[in-house]
Amino acid sequence: MDKLKAAGLIGGALAPISGSLAERYNGCLAMLGVSPTKLTSFSVDGIGWSPEVSEEKKEAFYLNIGEANSNAIIITPAQKGKPVHMPFNSFDRDIMTAIFAAYDREIRDITKDSALCVQLDQHMDAYYEPFDLLRYKQISVSFKLLNKLDEIQKEQQELVATFYEGNNFIDRGIHNKLLDSAKKYGDLRQRKLILEPITLTIKSFYTKAFGGIFVLRDFVNDIIVFETMEVFERAIKDTVHDVTLFHISHNELTSTLVNHRITDFNIKKAAKTKRYERIKKHLFVQYLENFEHPLHEVLDSPFLFKKYLNNLDKDTQKKIMSVEIYNQRKIVERDLNIEEVVDMQYTKSLLEPHSSLEEEPRELVWQLLTKIAPTDPLHLYWYDKEQFYKAYDTWRPSYREWVINCILENNEIHST
Numbered sequence: 001m002d003k004l005k006a007a008g009l010i011g012g013a014l015a016p017i018s019g020s021l022a023e024r025y026n027g028c029l030a031m032l033g034v035s036p037t038k039l040t041s042f043s044v045d046g047i048g049w050s051p052e053v054s055e056e057k058k059e060a061f062y063l064n065i066g067e068a069n070s071n072a073i074i075i076t077p078a079q080k081g082k083p084v085h086m087p088f089n090s091f092d093r094d095i096m097t098a099i100f101a102a103y104d105r106e107i108r109d110i111t112k113d114s115a116l117c118v119q120l121d122q123h124m125d126a127y128y129e130p131f132d133l134l135r136y137k138q139i140s141v142s143f144k145l146l147n148k149l150d151e152i153q154k155e156q157q158e159l160v161a162t163f164y165e166g167n168n169f170i171d172r173g174i175h176n177k178l179l180d181s182a183k184k185y186g187d188l189r190q191r192k193l194i195l196e197p198i199t200l201t202i203k204s205f206y207t208k209a210f211g212g213i214f215v216l217r218d219f220v221n222d223i224i225v226f227e228t229m230e231v232f233e234r235a236i237k238d239t240v241h242d243v244t245l246f247h248i249s250h251n252e253l254t255s256t257l258v259n260h261r262i263t264d265f266n267i268k269k270a271a272k273t274k275r276y277e278r279i280k281k282h283l284f285v286q287y288l289e290n291f292e293h294p295l296h297e298v299l300d301s302p303f304l305f306k307k308y309l310n311n312l313d314k315d316t317q318k319k320i321m322s323v324e325i326y327n328q329r330k331i332v333e334r335d336l337n338i339e340e341v342v343d344m345q346y347t348k349s350l351l352e353p354h355s356s357l358e359e360e361p362r363e364l365v366w367q368l369l370t371k372i373a374p375t376d377p378l379h380l381y382w383y384d385k386e387q388f389y390k391a392y393d394t395w396r397p398s399y400r401e402w403v404i405n406c407i408l409e410n411n412e413i414h415s416t
Contacts, residue, residue, distance in 0.1 A: 004392065007404050009381070011051050011085070014043035015078040024115040025050075027146045028073045031117045034062055046082035046096045048073030048118075054086070061088055067127050067209040072096065072118035077108045085385070090206035090364055095120060095141060098200060106192040115146040116195075130210050130224060130231060131241050141198040204361050206368070214368050218361075219260045225253065225368065248371055254348055262365060263351045267338065268330075270350040271323050278406065279349045279375045280320060284309065285399050287316050296402035319343045323350075348373040377403045378410055 004010040017025055018041035025044075026036035035057075042052035047063070054060055063071045070088050072095075080100045084093040099118065100107065110116060121140045127133070204216045211228030222243040226232035232247040246253040257263040270276050281299045291298060291308055298304045309317060318325065326341040338347065351372075353365035363383075370376070370383040380388040381403075392400060 013083050015076050016043050025075050028115050028117050045085045046079050047084045049086050070120040074116040088208050103195050109192045117144040130235050133215050139200050143195040261354050264354050265351050282375050284320050294398035296398050299402050349375040381407050
């Protein structure tokens, strides 16, 4: 992991927190019913999640109150535009973008001496079964200020109004209340402290609830894709809901995605892409056992790649090169069936979001495809960092080096 940190590929783009900001952060944790952190300095991402606090608490999603209730903390304007490193839902970052777009000025004002707890409320106290997620169509984003600064502002405004009534300007009691409040909180009367709730529409999404679930809407019919087989097997016993269910490992899932125009599959076009080259090299490394050169040199050199490819047994060579073999044979064998030649890993790995999809559902489908076939290390880093870090620990050191270089070369074209 040290090389990832040195390359800025782990825990990057975070906002530093210390001093009074750390105290306010603990105040927000208390509002959420979470025990305070003992750390005096740490960092937070766009949603207010801290990798250091998470490690201290041994809890990845310490900001959540159960799976149905997500929260965020805004402690500094520096969180604007920051990535969300541990999202519970696929739309978490979009929500933070919407909040800063609506209330950038107010956030800058409030965080001068306070902080915001953000409740992402979908109007459900808890999830009881996966089908509850089908009701998840709107989310209401509401705000609570640390130390109830907005309520104190209202009190100050009411005190001033009382002060100007009749002869109240000579009332020492009112004088003292105004002075005490001003000394403690400053003059709050003209500050932008009131943030009205924001309502956002949720269509297709991913959530880590129930072990990980994709809910795909606005297609031929609703589809739910489960990451956990145990949850899937319980769900298929349901006969009430009109929804198609799949486990992420099902081969029928990929054909359904194509038939419903959620994904495209064009093996001839895919074979010409850099993504295909990354997938092929990733699969190649899984079979390579004996090698004299560092893997990053083998993968970057066409000559070394061919040398070690030819050292493998013929069946393995055919698996790795099955896409090229199929495309070559297809020129003369018009009736050639793809399943006869191309390895199943490729038929899943080379799917891509349908060209008709807009940016938001397109990103979600990339996330789903990466879960289905985690064979492109670059997409694994972009769309499933949690699994990327787990896989990274199992890779050979020289392959890790190649992957890091690959990510650094491509990161400019993809937001982190």
